[in-house]
Amino acid sequence: MPVLTTIECPVCWGGVNVSADVMLSELLDCGDCGAELEVTALSPALQLAEAPMSAEDWGE
Numbered sequence: 001m002p003v004l005t006t007i008e009c010p011v012c013w014g015g016v017n018v019s020a021d022v023m024l025s026e027l028l029d030c031g032d033c034g035a036e037l038e039v040t041a042l043s044p045a046l047q048l049a050e051a052p053m054s055a056e057d058w059g060e
């Protein structure tokens with residue numbers, strides 16, 4: 001069975017479940033805030049960063 005690890009969401013600091021065989025650059029959704037997250041590092045520690053919403057700039 002898949003082993004899950006929990007990583008802090010960089011947006012809301014909630015827990016995001018990540019499977020043990022996650023791949024670099026894989027996109028995940030935070031179950032708490034709904035942010036799209038990208039795996040930016042696998043070692044030495046798994047890291048997530050908020051993925052860009054789209055190629056377009058929303059004029060922030």
Ligand SMILES: [Zn+2]
Pocket residue numbers: 009010011012013014030031032033034035
């Ligand atoms: Zn979140």
